[in-house]
Amino acid sequence: MSSNCKVPTFNQQHQQDLSIFVAVTKMRKISKKRFVEKTKTSLTPVFFPGAFIKKDEIKSVLVRVGESVTLHTDVTEIQEDELIRWKFADSNVNKQAEFSVIAKWDKTKTEENLYNEERFKDRLQLDHNTGSLTIRKITPKHFGQYKLQIISEGQKISKTFNVAPVSIGRDFQLS
DSSP states (O other), rough: OOOOOOHHHHHHHHHHSSSSEEEEEEEESSSSEEEEEEEEEEEEEOOTTTOOOOOOOOEEEEOOOOOEEEEOOSSSOTTTTTTTEEEEEEEOOOOTTTOOOEEEEEEETTEEEEEOOGGGGTTTTOTTTTTOOEESOOGGGGGGGEEEEEEETTTEEEEEEEEEEOOTEEEEEEE
């Protein structure tokens, strides 16, 4: 007996997406007390809002004090419904430091917020096309982790950058 049931195939991108498939088996009533299971089984995708979260990627960026660095989103153009959020955690002070928002770009409202606290005063620049963040005139206070979040309906992309100093003439390790 041949089955017309097609099982979906997954590529690597699908494996990163969070989705649940439920196997459904139909039951057929033969008499008042007996049921027979049909041989046809289908896979039904069950999706949840916000279920498509791409795995957090961590990238190390080495920079010299006094230079500028651009943290690239690897996005060619921000879409109309996307919100860009950049966060910073000073991991040099505390390995479990919490992230605080330092820059935000909401394309739907064409609204930019740069949180120019003393550490980042007049040093941040946000590219409105790509969402990339440039930090000018790096000082040791700027070393730490930067987290990018690109949020749109049903999807959230997260990327972490570990910004560390270049060590000239010495061996070093990034933890």
